[in-house]
Structure formats: C-alpha cells, structure tokens
Amino acid sequence: xxxxxxxxxxxxxxxxVRDHRDRAAFGDxxxxxxxxxxxFIIRCGARPALAEEIVQDVMLTIWRKAAMFDPHxxxxxxxxxxxxxxxxxxxxxxxxxxVPDELGxxxxxxxxxxxxxxxxxxxxxxxxxxxxxxPDQKEMIEKAYIGDLTHQEISTQTGLPLxxxxxxxxxxxxxxxxxxxxxx
Amino acid sequence: MPAITHHIPDPMIAxxxxxxxxxxxxxxxxxxxxxxxxxxxxxxxxQAVGGALLETSACAALTQDAKPKLMARLDxxxxxxxxxxxxxxxxxxxMQSLKGRPLRWKTLGMGVKQDILFxxxxxxxxxxxxxxxxAVPDHSHNGLELxxxxxGSFSDETGRFGVxxxxxxxxxxxxxxxxxxxDPCICLAATDAPLRFKALMPRLLQxxxxx
Ligand SMILES: [Zn+2]
Ligand SMILES: [Zn+2]
Numbered sequence: 001x002x003x004x005x006x007x008x009x010x011x012x013x014x015x016x017v018r019d020h021r022d023r024a025a026f027g028d029x030x031x032x033x034x035x036x037x038x039x040f041i042i043r044c045g046a047r048p049a050l051a052e053e054i055v056q057d058v059m060l061t062i063w064r065k066a067a068m069f070d071p072h073x074x075x076x077x078x079x080x081x082x083x084x085x086x087x088x089x090x091x092x093x094x095x096x097x098x099v100p101d102e103l104g105x106x107x108x109x110x111x112x113x114x115x116x117x118x119x120x121x122x123x124x125x126x127x128x129x130x131x132x133x134x135p136d137q138k139e140m141i142e143k144a145y146i147g148d149l150t151h152q153e154i155s156t157q158t159g160l161p162l163x164x165x166x167x168x169x170x171x172x173x174x175x176x177x178x179x180x181x182x183x184x
Numbered sequence: 185m186p187a188i189t190h191h192i193p194d195p196m197i198a199x200x201x202x203x204x205x206x207x208x209x210x211x212x213x214x215x216x217x218x219x220x221x222x223x224x225x226x227x228x229x230x231q232a233v234g235g236a237l238l239e240t241s242a243c244a245a246l247t248q249d250a251k252p253k254l255m256a257r258l259d260x261x262x263x264x265x266x267x268x269x270x271x272x273x274x275x276x277x278x279m280q281s282l283k284g285r286p287l288r289w290k291t292l293g294m295g296v297k298q299d300i301l302f303x304x305x306x307x308x309x310x311x312x313x314x315x316x317x318x319a320v321p322d323h324s325h326n327g328l329e330l331x332x333x334x335x336g337s338f339s340d341e342t343g344r345f346g347v348x349x350x351x352x353x354x355x356x357x358x359x360x361x362x363x364x365x366x367d368p369c370i371c372l373a374a375t376d377a378p379l380r381f382k383a384l385m386p387r388l389l390q391x392x393x394x395x
Contacts, residue, residue, distance in 0.1 A: 010239070023255070023258070026255075026258070027251070027255065030251055030254065031251075034246050034250065034251070035243035035244055035245060035246060036238060036239065036241040036242075036243055037238065037241075038243070038244040038245075038246055039241045039242045039243050039244040040237070040238050040241040042244055043241075043242075048244070051244070052246065052247060052250060055246065055250070056250065056253065056254055056257075059254055060254065060257055060258075063258055064262050073228070074228060074231060074232075075231075075232055075235055076235075077232075077235030077236060077238055077239045078228065078231035078232045078234065078235035079231070079235070080235060080238065081201075081231055081234035081235040081237075081238050082201065082231050082234070084238065085201065085202060085203045085234070086203070088203065089203040093207070095207055096280065097203070097210065097214075098207075098210050098211045098213075098214035098215070098277035098280055098281065099214060099276065099277065099280065100214045100215070100217035100218045100224070100227075100275075100276065100277065101217075101218035101269075101270050101275055101276040101277075103218075103221055103224060106221060119232075122232060123232060123235065123236060123239075126232055126233060126235075126236035127236045127239055127240055129236075130236050130237060130240050131240060141233070141237065142237050142241075144198065144202065144204075145198070145201075145202050145230075145233060145234045145237050146202065146237075
C-alpha cells in the first residue's frame with residue numbers, strides 16, 4: 001500500500017480498498033467519513049434515522065464500487081461526494097440517476113502520476129479555501145452542493161432575498177474558482 | 185464527429201452534480217456529458233467542490249452498532265444491477281431509461297415521431313424523430329426546454345445544432361427548428377411544462393400527444 005505523503009489519507013484508504021480489499025483501511029475510512037457523511041446528509045434535510053441508513057448504503061457502495069475509482073480522473077472526496085448524492089437521491093426519490101458514459105483518456109495524454117498529484121493539490125487547496133470562507137458564504141455554498149434545494153428554496157428557507165443568496169454563492173464560488181481549473 | 189459548440193450552462197451542471205436538477209433534465213445533461221469532455225471537466229470541478237465540502241463537513245455521531253453492522257455486510261453478495269450501455273446513436277443515459285425495452289415511436293404527423301421516455305410532475309423527456317427538411321411546429325415555451333441532438337442536425341433562428349449539441353429554450357425563445365438535409369434528426373428533449381404551439385391544429389392535438 002502506498003504511504004506516499006503526497007496522497008491524502010482518503011486516497012490512500014480508497015486505493016487500499018480498491019487494490020487489496022483492505023478491511024482495516026475501510027474501517028479507518030469509515031471512522032473518518034461516516035460522521036461527516038451523516039452530518040452532510042442531515043443538512044440535506046434527512047432525519048437522523050434515514051441519514052444513518054444512507055450512510056450505510058453509501059459506505060457499502062464505496063466498498064463494492066471501489067474498482068471504478070481512478071485517481072487520475074477524480075479526487076477520492078469528489079468521487080465519494082457523487083456516490084453520496086446519487087445514493088441519497090436514488091433512495092429518497094426511488095428513481096435511478098442518469099449516469100454519463102465514460103469518455104476514456106483524452107487522446108494525446110497518457111495517464112501519469114502527475115495528474116494524480118495535480119488533483120490531490122487541487123483538493124487540498126479547495127479545502128483550505130472553504131475553511132477560509134465567511135461562514136455565510138460557506139453555508140450558502142454548502143446548501144447549493146447538498147442539493148435538493150434551488151436558489152429560490154434556499155432563499156425561502158433562510159429568509160434571505162434571492163439576490164443575496166445568489167450573490168453569496170457567486171462570491172463564495174469566485175474564491176473557490178481560483179483553485180479550480182475546470183470551473184467555468 | 186464535429187466539435188460540440190452548444191454546451192450545458194455551468195449552474196445546470198452544478199445542479200446535476202448535487203442532484204437538485206429534475207430527473208428529465210438530468211437525462212439530457214448526463215447524455216450531453218456522454219459526448220463532451222469540456223462539460224465532464226466542469227462536472228469534475230463541481231464534484232471536487234462537493235467533495236471538499238463533504239470533507240470539511242461538521243460531524244454527526246453514528247449509533248453504536250453502525251460500524252459492526254456495516255463491516256458484517258461487506259461479504260454479503262450484492263444483487264446484480266442491470267447494466268444498460270450506449271447502443272448505436274443512443275448514449276448510456278437513454279439506454280438506462282429504456283431499461284431494455286425496444287423503442288416505441290408514435291407518429292405525430294408530417295413524419296415526426298416521438299417516444300416518451302420519462303414523465304413526472306416536474307417534467308418529461310422524450311426522443312423526437314424529425315425527417316430531413318421537416319419543421320417542428322412553431323412554438324414557444326412555458327418553462328425550460330433542453331434539446332440534445334443524437335443524430336443528424338437541426339437549425340433554427342438561433343443557429344445550427346449537430347450531434348452532441350444541446351439547445352436551451354426558455355420562455356423568451358420562440359423558434360421553429362427545422363431538420364437539416366441528410367439523415368433524419370433524432371433528439372432527446374426534456375421540458376418541464378407543455379410546449380405552446382402557435383398553430384391551431386397542433387394546439388388541439390397537444391393533450392393527445394402530450395407534447
Ligand atoms: Zn459540453
Ligand atoms: Zn422549442
């Protein structure tokens with residue numbers, strides 16, 4: 001198992017699960033991830049009992065689909081975020097989320113370790129940028145990314161005018177955008 | 185394949201990633217992503233933000249037995265999930281919604297055909313088949329219409345749309361898409377509200393065909 005300091009713990013655990021079905025690594029990942037996932041899902045509007053059920057489902061999905069994780073293409077946290085949102089929606093709405101086809105490698109680019117490192121760096125900088133956001137901005141951005149809420153619904157829920165919600169999200173994303181090449 | 189020139193707007197990709205986009209639109213977004221590296225990169229960026237938010241999320245304690253319960257489930261065999269891959273001109277998300285059923289084209293007149301793939305209170309998604317040179321009747325929109333080209337191309341007042349391109353029509357768009365010469369144009373279209381046709385006949389037919 002790679003103990004490379006440049007990989008985040010989450011990536012190291014996920015690769016150990018993917019390549020060696022490593023239960024100890026999965027247990028460590030559970031200890032780190034499950035409470036955060038549960039907090040995240042509760043703030044999506046789920047009751048604690050349902051949140052607990054979704055956490056179980058998400059963790060089990062991570063265990064079963066680990067073979068599909070490719071650190072050249074996505075950060076561990078980004079991959080897990082999409083699984084968490086998909087499973088939550090599948091369970092609540094009882095409909096399967098449409099999933100895009102894989103496009104394969106960009107012609108002319110060989111997958112290499114520098115891609116992984118770039119993604120790891122991006123994730124690190126994003127986390128730092130989020131921690132430095134004003135609490136109001138962080139709250140709005142979190143609401144947008146935990147889904148099930150349109151800007152209008154966030155506005156109704158928080159009692160803030162729609163324009164304020166939009167500008168906080170825009171300002172917050174502007175700060176994050178510096179850290180992200182893909183964000184337009 | 186010619187380059188894609190009409191993409192999904194960024195906020196809609198974020199809404200797709202977070203799951204706040206209604207299902208019918210998600211089908212079109214996921215289908216466009218099946219053609220488009222640029223929009224997949226944008227999706228990756230939003231997933232990275234989501235992942236960073238998840239990692240910095242405030243914790244909620246789990247019940248005592250949550251971990252042993254999960255660890256005990258790791259060896260349980262998973263029920264095999266059916267896999268529906270892209271086939272011919274149809275990307276994976278279209279095949280996923282067909283769930284293995286064959287296409288059922290219903291004629292709308294003038295050679296135009298449709299197959300409704302999905303419908304709920306928030307909107308509907310359908311395949312449209314438009315013979316070369318044929319126009320989709322002049323109409324405007326109550327809400328938001330996404331049209332992704334899967335085969336051939338069409339043109340309207342705003343431009344030309346080829347395979348992989350997506351047209352976004354809102355209340356302000358009043359257009360008459362016409363299939364270009366060549367192969368019949370096949371599109372995946374999602375709407376959140378019935379289209380308003382200008383001509384009397386199509387309006388009368390509207391409830392019948394559920395456009
Ligand atoms: Zn695109
Ligand atoms: Zn239209």
